[in-house]
Amino acid sequence: MTIKISIDCMGGDHGPxxxxxxxxxxxxxxxxxxxxxxxxxxxxxxxxxxxxxDAHPRITxxxxxxxxxxxxxxxxxxxRKKDSSMRVAIEQVKDGKAQACVSAGNTGALMAVSRYxxxxxxxxxxxxxxxxxxxxxxxxxYMLDLGANVDCEPHxxxxxxxxxxxxxxxxxxxxxxxxxxxxxGTEDIKGNEVVKATSKLLQAxxxxxxxxxxxxxxxxxxxxxxxxxxxxxxxVGNVTLxxxxxxxxxxxxxxxxxxxxxxxxMLGALLGGxxxxxxxxxxxxxxxxxxxxxxxxxLVFKSHGGADAYSYEWAIRRAYDAAKNDxxxxxxxxxxxxxxxxxxxxxxxxxTI
Amino acid sequence: MTIKISIDCMGGDHGPxxxxxxxxxxxxxxxxxxxxxxxxxxxxxxxxxxxxxDAHPRITxxxxxxxxxxxxxxxxxxxRKKDSSMRVAIEQVKDGKAQACVSAGNTGALMAVSRYxxxxxxxxxxxxxxxxxxxxxxxxxYMLDLGANVDCEPHxxxxxxxxxxxxxxxxxxxxxxxxxxxxxGTEDIKGNEVVKATSKLLQAxxxxxxxxxxxxxxxxxxxxxxxxxxxxxxxVGNVTLxxxxxxxxxxxxxxxxxxxxxxxxMLGALLGGxxxxxxxxxxxxxxxxxxxxxxxxxLVFKSHGGADAYSYEWAIRRAYDAAKNDxxxxxxxxxxxxxxxxxxxxxxxxxTI
Numbered sequence: 001m002t003i004k005i006s007i008d009c010m011g012g013d014h015g016p017x018x019x020x021x022x023x024x025x026x027x028x029x030x031x032x033x034x035x036x037x038x039x040x041x042x043x044x045x046x047x048x049x050x051x052x053x054d055a056h057p058r059i060t061x062x063x064x065x066x067x068x069x070x071x072x073x074x075x076x077x078x079x080r081k082k083d084s085s086m087r088v089a090i091e092q093v094k095d096g097k098a099q100a101c102v103s104a105g106n107t108g109a110l111m112a113v114s115r116y117x118x119x120x121x122x123x124x125x126x127x128x129x130x131x132x133x134x135x136x137x138x139x140x141x142y143m144l145d146l147g148a149n150v151d152c153e154p155h156x157x158x159x160x161x162x163x164x165x166x167x168x169x170x171x172x173x174x175x176x177x178x179x180x181x182x183x184x185g186t187e188d189i190k191g192n193e194v195v196k197a198t199s200k201l202l203q204a205x206x207x208x209x210x211x212x213x214x215x216x217x218x219x220x221x222x223x224x225x226x227x228x229x230x231x232x233x234x235x236v237g238n239v240t241l242x243x244x245x246x247x248x249x250x251x252x253x254x255x256x257x258x259x260x261x262x263x264x265x266m267l268g269a270l271l272g273g274x275x276x277x278x279x280x281x282x283x284x285x286x287x288x289x290x291x292x293x294x295x296x297x298x299l300v301f302k303s304h305g306g307a308d309a310y311s312y313e314w315a316i317r318r319a320y321d322a323a324k325n326d327x328x329x330x331x332x333x334x335x336x337x338x339x340x341x342x343x344x345x346x347x348x349x350x351x352t353i
Numbered sequence: 354m355t356i357k358i359s360i361d362c363m364g365g366d367h368g369p370x371x372x373x374x375x376x377x378x379x380x381x382x383x384x385x386x387x388x389x390x391x392x393x394x395x396x397x398x399x400x401x402x403x404x405x406x407d408a409h410p411r412i413t414x415x416x417x418x419x420x421x422x423x424x425x426x427x428x429x430x431x432x433r434k435k436d437s438s439m440r441v442a443i444e445q446v447k448d449g450k451a452q453a454c455v456s457a458g459n460t461g462a463l464m465a466v467s468r469y470x471x472x473x474x475x476x477x478x479x480x481x482x483x484x485x486x487x488x489x490x491x492x493x494x495y496m497l498d499l500g501a502n503v504d505c506e507p508h509x510x511x512x513x514x515x516x517x518x519x520x521x522x523x524x525x526x527x528x529x530x531x532x533x534x535x536x537x538g539t540e541d542i543k544g545n546e547v548v549k550a551t552s553k554l555l556q557a558x559x560x561x562x563x564x565x566x567x568x569x570x571x572x573x574x575x576x577x578x579x580x581x582x583x584x585x586x587x588x589v590g591n592v593t594l595x596x597x598x599x600x601x602x603x604x605x606x607x608x609x610x611x612x613x614x615x616x617x618x619m620l621g622a623l624l625g626g627x628x629x630x631x632x633x634x635x636x637x638x639x640x641x642x643x644x645x646x647x648x649x650x651x652l653v654f655k656s657h658g659g660a661d662a663y664s665y666e667w668a669i670r671r672a673y674d675a676a677k678n679d680x681x682x683x684x685x686x687x688x689x690x691x692x693x694x695x696x697x698x699x700x701x702x703x704x705t706i
Binding site for chain 2: 134136151218234238241242243251253265269
């Protein structure tokens with residue numbers, strides 16, 4: 001079966017100079033894949049020519065005259081740039097021409113346009129962003145929501161857990177991925193009211209064998225790899241993600257500065273260069289590029305804006321894997337199976353107001 | 354004026370073998386300081402003898418027969434171990450025998466016992482934990498709350514901002530420290546309902562010149578050093594702190610492993626050892642040890658449990674500085690000045706439930 005992916009070629013810091021080499025390289029590895037390259041047609045064709053792929057039989061070019069920039073307000077992305085490469089790429093999914101879409105554009109705009117064009121899946125209240133963090137077990141920790149929903153109720157977090165579980169099953173070939181609920185401690189009595197109520201919902205699913213709920217996890221468990229999935233609201237997820245990025249940058253900058261301080265340390269860096277590179281690769285693994293926008297009536301993957309071609313190719317691969325494994329169908333089934341039983345949403349007394 | 358500090362000598366991973374050398378060294382540097390060493394008297398006296406300080410004129414030993422362990426449930430620390438070194442050290446502050454107290458014991462127990470013994474300050478609804486993170490400007494970023502309050506309303510966050518501002522003024526000698534409100538974006542429209550309402554309270558204080566409110570900050574701003582203080586609820590603060598500790602450990606472990614991989618990289622580590630140590634020192638600066646429990650009717654400082662003597666001495670120094678600069682009096686004044694005007698606490702529609 002052919003898997004078709006649409007690509008917003010203009011998105012990200014580097015645009016076609018990254019997205020198109022990644023696309024061409026990806027096609028070499030996956031003979032059953034077809035790509036729809038969306039953006040300024042002449043720019044795309046010129047880049048394809050550079051890559052000796054201007055007549056590739058599994059590439060279609062779809063012209064889109066506009067482009068969503070990193071600074072565009074949501075309203076502009078949503079209402080004014082109706083022919084943006086981002087929007088047209090998503091429309092390929094809506095129209096059934098592609099099974100998944102990849103963009104390295106502005107996350108907020110991508111989520112807003114995806115919600116507008118594709119709509120939310122039946123049974124899901126709010127779509128979420130699921131990203132991947134590296135962990136000390138040398139594997140990925142999937143974490144959601146990373147910022148789409150800043151005010152969450154227990155049934156929202158419950159839905160995030162279901163969607164994350166389906167995604168990890170499909171992408172990592174894990175039959176029953178473990179789910180951790182991000183909290184300030186591991187004991188049941190810990191946490192705010194929303195988290196405590198969510199824990200009960202997940203525990204009930206665990207007891208009937210529907211989800212593999214590990215229990216509460218703490219911030220450091222993300223990097224220990226205690227569970228395959230970490231569930232949190234978008235406020236906590238976004239702040240944590242950015243704090244972690246901030247520390248990593250601090251660490252990297254300090255390492256560079258200190259090793260350049262004198263001849264001896266420079267020699268140390270030269271000899272230990274392989275070690276320094278290995279550390280960097282473990283922290284920013286290219287194979288972890290590609291966050292999923294889950295809960296929509298279509299598959300959308302977000303590449304890091306600064307991704308290089310190698311890393312962008314991993315985001316395409318993730319979209320391809322999700323489509324090939326019918327992540328959308330499985331989420332839909334599992335939501336239908338698990339959510340109706342929870343129409344009795346618990347009251348949460350004395351929450352954040 | 355003499356400044357008296359009580360020390361829970363038994364708390365922390367190392368107990369008297371760390372707390373007492375730190376205490377003795379601190380007294381050498383501060384001729385106007387006196388210390389009350391609390392714990393098992395014979396153990397303390399034996400350690401003092403080792404440090405040639407068994408007859409130090411500015412040391413008093415206060416016997417306490419029990420000890421709060423890291424695993425003790427709150428109820429045990431609160432109700433059963435009434436003669437714990439932690440509790441007796443705090444009671445020295447309550448009884449006016451000491452102006453501040455330092456402990457490296459269990460944070461939850463320290464907060465609970467402190468609240469019980471000292472009570473909350475008039476005008477403050479909830480005490481908070483204020484810790485220090487290193488930043489790329491080579492200075493400290495003060496952050497609160499780090500876990501005492503998992504469900505916060507806007508006026509709680511407002512009080513945290515006031516208390517943090519007074520603390521930083523006193524400790525860092527900054528007249529008008531900048532305050533950032535932790536959020537998912539810097540624009541005013543960003544955030545959950547609690548944060549948006551808090552922003553309005555802080556903006557009003559800023560406009561009348563009472564606080565120096567910078568506006569919203571994101572997770573990475575903690576490490577950039579964008580503001581002197583970062584305010585958040587205890588859920589977000591605790592998760593962020595632990596996530597950051599987790600990443601730092603991941604980074605450190607990976608660095609060690611990679612540099613040990615072969616002879617060349619080992620040589621690199623040997624030559625670049627100074628650089629590696631400098632990186633570690635910038636990430637875990639000993640001078641940043643000592644979190645403040647703010648909003649109580651007494652000063653309590655929490656040392657890291659694993660602190661060595663050098664680092665523990667910094668926690669004592671912080672308690673001493675806070676007492677010397679009358680942080681308690683200043684917080685009380687500023688709360689009295691700013692809080693009554695905000696009796697009109699805004700309604701927060703559609704928050705986390």
